[in-house]
Structures are given as structure tokens and as C-alpha cells.
Amino acid sequence: MSDDLTYPGGKLRLFVEAPLGANGRVVIEEGQAHYLLHVMRAKPGDRISLFNGRDGEWLAEVKETAKRTCTVECTVRIEPQSEVPDLWLVFAPVKKTPADYLTQKATELGVRVLQPVLTRRTIVTRVNTERMCANAVEAAEQSGRVTVPEIREPLSFDKLLAAWPAERRILFCDEGGDCLPIAEALRQAPAAPWAVFTGPEGGFDPAERAALRALPHVTPVSLGGRILRADTAALAALAVWQSVCGDWH
Structure with missing residues (x-):
């Protein structure tokens, strides 16, 4: 069964630049991948949350891991896009x-x-x-x-x-x-x-x-x-x- 990754402050959320949508795949690179793979010890099947400031917040499952990158796949939107006060x-x-x-x-x-x-x-x-x-x-x-x-x-x-x-x-x-x-x-x-x-x-x-x-x-x-x-x-x-x-x- 997939596990939701958490840290002491709550669930693991990552900001990404890539578009987010059902079944869309996102490659996590650089510092975020290091944190995900080597600090949080993410493995295929683990779940994280992604947002990009445009498409709301999505639950995503880790699909593939490499030494410096990993690939996750969006499964379901858990929060609609919203804006803070102006x-x-x-x-x-x-x-x-x-x-x-x-x-x-x-x-x-x-x-x-x-x-x-x-x-x-x-x-x-x-x-x-x-x-x-x-x-x-x-x-x-x-x-x-x-x-x-x-x-x-x-x-x-x-x-x-x-x-x-x-x-x-x-x-x-x-x-x-x-x-x-x-x-x-x-x-x-x-x-x-x-x-x-x-x-x-x-x-x-x-x-x-x-x-x-x-x-x-x-x-x-x-x-x-x-x-x-x-x-x-x-x-x-x-x-x-x-x-x-x-x-x-």
C-alpha cells in the first residue's frame, strides 16, 4: 500500500513549475529530488502533494527513482486553485x-x-x-x-x-x-x-x-x-x- 510522506510539520508538499493534471508525470530534479530521495527516503509507491500556483494541489505517486531525479505521477486533485487576498x-x-x-x-x-x-x-x-x-x-x-x-x-x-x-x-x-x-x-x-x-x-x-x-x-x-x-x-x-x-x- 502506498504511503503518504510526512515531515514533522505535516504532509510533504512540493512547489513545481510543471503543469499538473490527472495522470500527468513530473520529473523532480536538483535540490527537491535530493530532499525527496535522500532525506525523506522516498521510494516507488510513496505519495506526495504538488502545487504550481496555477492548477491547484495534486496528490502524486512516486513512480521511478534515479540517483539525482525521480518521476511522480499526479493521481487526484485534492485542493482547487485559489488566491490569497490582494x-x-x-x-x-x-x-x-x-x-x-x-x-x-x-x-x-x-x-x-x-x-x-x-x-x-x-x-x-x-x-x-x-x-x-x-x-x-x-x-x-x-x-x-x-x-x-x-x-x-x-x-x-x-x-x-x-x-x-x-x-x-x-x-x-x-x-x-x-x-x-x-x-x-x-x-x-x-x-x-x-x-x-x-x-x-x-x-x-x-x-x-x-x-x-x-x-x-x-x-x-x-x-x-x-x-x-x-x-x-x-x-x-x-x-x-x-x-x-x-x-x-
Whole structure:
């Protein structure tokens, strides 16, 4: 009898680029195959779950194994394709370990797009988007979502605002303290696609803060009286947004 492969966090799910469908075969290669064959000790007859962000989630059976690859065959779709709420996270890059954590947790919290922004006080100016993608894939696999967030290349603050889509509101986490608490502000705001906007460790430059607050589609909000790290502020804001406007309520 076939066995479902599991790891300590739950069933084994893999994100793949290939199309998925009944009786379709997928070749698992590179790092995923190493994990499947040499860490999980997969063998013919074992079952895993696959998703690609387009075709839902499929149960698949391991059919053939080789030294560095294996072939699996889709048997039945177990989850239809779905999308997370239309929420972006725009954030000033932070150091490597907090950046990994931020990407993983933002994925778990249901962000659709991750957009790094380079502000005047941004300390970290090199962004490893490949590493971000890998962290996002791993978090999507473990969290049960059937999509992976889009990871965008960094943009300067001015260039990002100049190209900003007018229909998308900005939830500006303003450390100035002279605005409504985040939950109260969201309850009063119109329904719209949103982006949570957080700054660097040193906060936004006064000119940047003024530029954001001058825009008609920006809602400045307070995250309370304590000073939060940049990554903490981003995740706190995402959690409140999901609770008030997203798929938590």
C-alpha cells in the first residue's frame, strides 16, 4: 500500500513549475529530488502533494527513482486553485537573517507581492531576490497555500511612488504617532486592494514621510506606543490587516 510522506510539520508538499493534471508525470530534479530521495527516503509507491500556483494541489505517486531525479505521477486533485487576498508588502530591506524571517512569515500571512524599496535611510542596499524566492517557496510548501508570492526587484522610493497604481491604497506604518491606530483606521477605510508600507531600521526620512502623507490613497496608521523593529512592524501590520480586511474574519 502506498504511503503518504510526512515531515514533522505535516504532509510533504512540493512547489513545481510543471503543469499538473490527472495522470500527468513530473520529473523532480536538483535540490527537491535530493530532499525527496535522500532525506525523506522516498521510494516507488510513496505519495506526495504538488502545487504550481496555477492548477491547484495534486496528490502524486512516486513512480521511478534515479540517483539525482525521480518521476511522480499526479493521481487526484485534492485542493482547487485559489488566491490569497490582494495584499502587497512594501518594505525597506533589512539584514540577512531578519530578511529571511520576514519573507517566510509574510508568505505564511498571505502576502501576494513582496516589493523591496530603497529609502534614504536604508542600510541594506543589496537584495538577494533569489534567496527571497527560495524562502517564499519553502514557506508556501509548509503553510498550505497553493500560490507563492511574487518577489519583485528593489526600487528606489521615488521611482516606486512615481509608478504606483492609483487604485491600490497604501497602509503607511507611520512612526510619528499622530495618526489612528491601525485597526481603527482600517475599519474606516474603503474597500480596495492594499499595500502595507514599512520603512528601514532608522525610520523614514522626514521628506519621505511627508511625501507619503500627501498622497490621497495613503492611510497613515500607528502600531502603538512601543518601538518595533522593521521586520516586527511589517508582520504586525500584515496580521492586523488580515484580521480586519483579509481572510481571517
